[in-house]
Amino acid sequence: MTFQEEFTYETRPVRVVFRPGAAVTATPDEAARLGLRRLLVVCGSRGESVARTVADALGDRCAGLHPEARMHVPVEDADRAVAAVRAAGADGCVAVGGGSAIGLGKAIALRTGLPLIAVPSTYSGSEMTPVWGLTEHGAKRTGRDPVVQPRSVVYDPRLTLSLPLSLTVTSGINALAHAVEALYAPDVSPLVSVMAEEGVRAMTEALPRLAADPEDLDARGRALYAAWLCGACLGTTTMGLHHKLCHVLGGTYGLPHAETHTVVLPHALAHNAPAAPQALTVLSCALGGTDDVPRALWELAGRLGAPRSLAELGLAEADVAPAAARAAGEPYANPREVTAEGVRGVLLAAYEGGPPEHAEGSTPDRA
Ligand SMILES: NC(=O)C1=CN([C@@H]2O[C@H](COP(=O)(O)OP(=O)(O)OC[C@H]3O[C@@H](n4cnc5c(N)ncnc54)[C@H](O)[C@@H]3O)[C@@H](O)[C@H]2O)C=CC1
C-alpha cells in the first residue's frame, strides 16, 4: 500500500513468552503476574495429558481441569465450561491446546469477563486474536471482543513436537490464510503487510523442513513464530470470503477446520486475486518470486501430502450449491464483489481439488 492511503492500526496489550519448555516453566509465572489465584485449565480430550502437566505446574493456583474442548465451540460446550468455571470459583483460565481449546477459553472469557492465558499447541493463531466463534443450530457465528484476547501467550515449541505431520501442514496453512486475507482486507496497514509477508515466508520455510523431520525443534519454533505473526494479522483485520466460506463448511457441514482452510485457500485467493494486486505482490515476494501465488500454495499443499479437495474431506457434491448460497448470503468485506455465482465457482473448484484457475489480471503487480 502507499502512504497516500489512509489506515488505522489497533493493537492490544499481550505478553508473549517464547521458549522450549515454557508451557510448564512459564505458565505459573504468567498467572502470578496477572494476579490470578485460581485458574481453570481447559483443553481437548486428546490434549489432556499435556494440559495436566501444566495444571500440575500451577500447583495451588489450579482450580481444576476441564478437558471438553471441541472444534467450532458448540454453544452447549460453552455453557458447560462457564458452569465449570463458576463451580470452581476460578478467577481466570488457561487454555492448553489448539484453536479449539483456545476457542473454549475465549467463550468463557466472553461470558464471564475472566482473563485468559493461552498455551497453543497448533498453528491456528487464535491466541493472537480478539475473535471468538460459537456454533449453534448448525450455524457458526463469529465476533470480536477485546475481552477474549488472551492476556498472556506462552509459546512452547516442544508442545508442538507431538503434532502429527498432517495437522502440522494443514494448521500451518490455516495460519497462511490469515496473512493472505489480511493483505487484502479493508483495514490492512503497512505493519500488517510486514507481519503477513514475514509470517508467510517463515511458515512456508518451516513446513517443508517439518515434513522432512517433524522433530526439528528449530523448525517447530519457526512455525510457531509464523503462526504468531499470521494470527496477529487476523487479529487486527477483517476476514473476507475465504474465512467466511470455511466457517460455513465447518459450522454447518462439520468439516475439519485446518484441512478445510488448506483446500479452499488457493481457490479463494485465485478468485480474489484480480482485485488484490498489492496483496499478490507481497505474497509473491514471500514465496520467492512466483508469478502464480494461488498455484504455488496449491502445489505446496500437494507436495506436503495435504488434502486438496473438499470431496476428500467428506463434503457431498449436493452440498456445494447450498453452502455457496449460505456463504454468499451474508454481507462482509471482500476485495471482489461477493456473488452467488462467484462463490459457487470457488466452492466447486475446491470440491474438485484441481489446480486453481489463473484468472486474467491476477499476476503480481511488479510496478
Ligand atoms: N478465533 C480465532 O481467531 C481462531 C479460531 N480458530 C478455531 O480453532 C479451531 C481449530 O483449531 P485447530 O488448532 O485447527 O484444531 P484443534 O484445536 O481442534 O486440534 C485438532 C486436533 O489436534 C489435537 N492436537 C492439538 N495440538 C496437538 C499436539 N501438539 N499434538 C498432538 N495433537 C494435538 C487436538 O487434540 C485435536 O484432536 C476451530 O474451531 C477454529 O474455528 C482457528 C483459528 C483462529
Ligand SMILES: O=C(O)/C=C\C(=O)CC(=O)O
Ligand atoms: O471460529 C472462530 O473462533 C473464529 C475465527 C476462526 O476460526 C478463524 C479461522 O477461520 O481460522
